Amino acid sequence: MATYKEIQGTAVQSLTDSTSTIEGQIWYSTPTTNFKLTSVTSAAAWSTGGAYPAVFQGGAGFGTQTAAVGAGGTPSPVFNLKTFEYDGATWTAGNDMSRTPTGSPYLSAYNSGSGVLTAGWAAGGGYPTASALTENYNGTSWTASAALPAGRGAGNCSGPQTAGLYFGGNTGSPPRSALATTYLYDGEGWTAGGNLNTSRVNAAGSGPTGSQTAALCFTGEAPGQTNKTEEYNGTSWTEVNVFPRSASYLGYAGTQTDAIGFAGYTSPGPSQVTTTAYDGTNWSSEPSMSTSRLMYHNNAGTASAALAFGGEGSSGNISQTEEFNAAGALETVTITTS
Amino acid sequence: MANYQYCVAKNWGKGFITPKDSRTIEFFRSFMGDLWKVPANNQDANRWIAGVNGTVKTLSEAQAIVDAETVLLQAAWDALPDADKAPAVESNTRPVNITLEE
Numbered sequence: 460m461a462t463y464k465e466i467q468g469t470a471v472q473s474l475t476d477s478t479s480t481i482e483g484q485i486w487y488s489t490p491t492t493n494f495k496l497t498s499v500t501s502a503a504a505w506s507t508g509g510a511y512p513a514v515f516q517g518g519a520g521f522g523t524q525t526a527a528v529g530a531g532g533t534p535s536p537v538f539n540l541k542t543f544e545y546d547g548a549t550w551t552a553g554n555d556m557s558r559t560p561t562g563s564p565y566l567s568a569y570n571s572g573s574g575v576l577t578a579g580w581a582a583g584g585g586y587p588t589a590s591a592l593t594e595n596y597n598g599t600s601w602t603a604s605a606a607l608p609a610g611r612g613a614g615n616c617s618g619p620q621t622a623g624l625y626f627g628g629n630t631g632s633p634p635r636s637a638l639a640t641t642y643l644y645d646g647e648g649w650t651a652g653g654n655l656n657t658s659r660v661n662a663a664g665s666g667p668t669g670s671q672t673a674a675l676c677f678t679g680e681a682p683g684q685t686n687k688t689e690e691y692n693g694t695s696w697t698e699v700n701v702f703p704r705s706a707s708y709l710g711y712a713g714t715q716t717d718a719i720g721f722a723g724y725t726s727p728g729p730s731q732v733t734t735t736a737y738d739g740t741n742w743s744s745e746p747s748m749s750t751s752r753l754m755y756h757n758n759a760g761t762a763s764a765a766l767a768f769g770g771e772g773s774s775g776n777i778s779q780t781e782e783f784n785a786a787g788a789l790e791t792v793t794i795t796t797s
Numbered sequence: 798m799a800n801y802q803y804c805v806a807k808n809w810g811k812g813f814i815t816p817k818d819s820r821t822i823e824f825f826r827s828f829m830g831d832l833w834k835v836p837a838n839n840q841d842a843n844r845w846i847a848g849v850n851g852t853v854k855t856l857s858e859a860q861a862i863v864d865a866e867t868v869l870l871q872a873a874w875d876a877l878p879d880a881d882k883a884p885a886v887e888s889n890t891r892p893v894n895i896t897l898e899e
Contacts, residue, residue, distance in 0.1 A: 504819035509810040548811045729893075732826065749814060749825035749833075774829045774870050774892055779808060784816055792817075 476525065476547065477791045485794070494794040500784050505734070505748045508766065508780035509549040513538070515769045516776045517565075517755040519572030519581040519616070521667045524766045524782055526576040527759035528596060530556055531567025531584065532769070534776070539566050542601070544576060545759075545766065545780070556581070557601040558592055566590070571756040573616035573623050573667045580604070580620045580644065583611035589631025595620055595646065605648040613660045614638070615676065615756070617669035621646040624671050624691070627679060629660045637681045641691065643671055653695040657687045661755075663711035663720045668761050673715040675737070678706045684726050688737070690715050703735060703742050710754035710770075712783075713762030715739060719783065721767060722752045730773050734783065736762065750779045763788040799899045802837040803859035804851035805830065818845050828895065829866035832859055856899055863895050 463485065464470045471494070473487045480486055480497040488495050511529060518532025518541075525547035532538040540561060542553035558566050563585075570584025577598035583589055589612030593604045607625060612635065614628020623644040629635035637660040641652035655676060662679030669675060672693035679685055684705040689696040702720065708730075709723035716739030724730045730753050734745040752770035759766040763785040769778055784790055801824075806813075814825055821841040826834040833851065835842040846853060854862065870892040 500816060500820075502820050504816040505814075506816045506819050507808060507810060507813040510808070746819065746823070749819075750827045773895070774866065779827070780810065782816075790816055 477789070478525065480789075480791075482789060491793075496792045496794055497789055498792050500786055500788050500790050503734075503745050503783070503785045505746060505781050505783050507749070508547075508768070508782045509545065510780055511769045511778040512543055512550050512552070514776040514778045516753070516757065516771045517568040517570075517584075517586075518757050518769070519567075519570045519584075520757045520759045520766070520768065521572040521574050521579045521581075521616070522576040522759045523667075524760040524764040527766050527768075528553070528572070528576050528579055529757060529768055530572055530581055530596070530601075531558075531570050532755070532757065533565055533568045533586075539564070542596070545768070550768075550780075554600045557594055557603050558590070569613040569755060571614060571616040571625070573618055573669075574620040575667065578620040580616065580623060580646070582607055582616055582625050582644070583614055583628060583631070585610070585612060585631065587633060589613075589629065589635075593644070593649075604646070608642060608649055608651070609640075611638070613755070615662055615664040617665045617667070617674050618644075618671055619667070620644075622671050624652060624669075624674055626652075626664070626674070626676055626691070627655060627659045627662050635660070637679075641696070653691070655689055655696050656698055657681050657685055657689070659685060659687075661707040663709040663723070665714055665718060666712045666761075667759065668712070668714045670714075675713075675715045675718055677702045677711075677718075677720060677737070678709050678723065680707045700741060706731075708753035708755065708771075710758040710765075710767045712758060712760045712765035713737070717762045719745060719762045719765060719785075721748060721765070721783070722754050722770065724753055730771065736785075745783075745785075748781050748783075750777065750781065752777060752779075799837045799856070801834050801898060802842070802846075803854045803856065803897065804833050804835070804846045805854060805862070806833055806846070806849040806851035807831050813849060814845075828859075828863055828897075829870075830862040832862050834859075834897070856897060860897050863897060867892055867894055
């Protein structure tokens with residue numbers, strides 16, 4: 460009988476995770492002590508992930524499905540400044556956000572974040588008065604950076620730490636009017652970008668894989684819920700095909716040409732489980748999640764490998780994590796003899 | 798004939814519902830009280846329930862679980878100071894009753 464090495468030209472590797480594997484590769488997982496196969500998914504699907512350490516909402520999320528970060532949120536003071544990192548299976552505590560004064564309630568509620576685990580950033584948030592605080596994360600600790608030009612709550616961060624943008628949100632003080640502003644972030648400071656055509660808060664967007672020259676914004680409240688979708692080209696926002704329904708508090712991931720929106724709600728109905736994909740032109744339905752929830756930017760990943768954690772379920776804040784894998788995405792299968 | 802069946806099972810996280818489960822069973826919905834709704838008369842769903850050590854509940858038993866949880870949530874809501882009941886978001890309202898479907 461031919462050996463694996465004779466067929467593949469290389470021996471079965473012992474690895475800690477699937478990051479470096481390719482389609483069809485069999486490998487040995489040292490943490491779980493069993494053999495794995497990296498295969499291609501035949502159809503999109505949501506599956507359960509490791510639960511967030513406790514129920515929460517209103518914190519930032521960024522990174523990838525296998526290297527994600529959750530930061531801040533409510534209830535206060537339990538989650539005020541807490542940071543947790545996800546490795547694709549479990550969440551572990553990291554160092555707290557650097558915001559001060561640390562005793563302020565809801566200091567990081569309704570903030571937003573973007574970037575990757577080793578180069579992330581979070582901005583705005585706070586309740587009832589929103590802050591302009593911006594922080595950078597290096598995979599270990601948070602460092603205060605230049606403040607947003609103005610306090611912002613419940614807006615969207617998108618793009619990498621050195622070329623990100625923050626769009627929409629509210630003024631941060633009652634009556635917290637929805638805004639159309641866009642601010643561009645270079646990791647150290649902010650400049651003004653073009654305004655959204657529709658002011659909005661609690662919108663969905665392109666997430667960590669968006670960019671300053673290709674960002675996406677859809678749904679939200681202005682203050683009534685909207686279905687409007689807009690694309691940013693580095694200078695201005697342009698309205699494109701609308702989301703299939705007016706909604707807000709959706710989770711999101713992806714780019715301007717490959718994005719998904721999930722969960723959220725359409726007033727006056729309950730929280731939803733639906734997933735909708737955008738290909739840069741049209742919207743289409745994808746499989747639903749199992750747990751309905753309102754998302755507060757507590758999401759991460761890409762349109763082909765997204766992550767939703769926590770949020771506000773139909774009966775209060777929740778801790779459930781769900782992972783979305785699009786058709787054709789790589790997934791890891793445990794090899795068993797049964 | 799019922800379209801759905803209910804079971805109680807504790808979601809342990811990764812692997813509780815796998816991508817394969819999700820693709821073959823196609824419908825999962827969670828409710829309060831660790832209650833799960835999956836298709837009835839579905840071998841894959843039955844296999845999943847067994848695999849997660851789920852306890853099958855009749856519709857009336859499942860409804861009772863959700864009702865009991867809802868009563869607790871509504872009582873907790875009613876006990877809140879009026880200031881905390883003011884909705885920070887539109888969805889921040891008193892928990893509503895849920896009617897499960899067959």
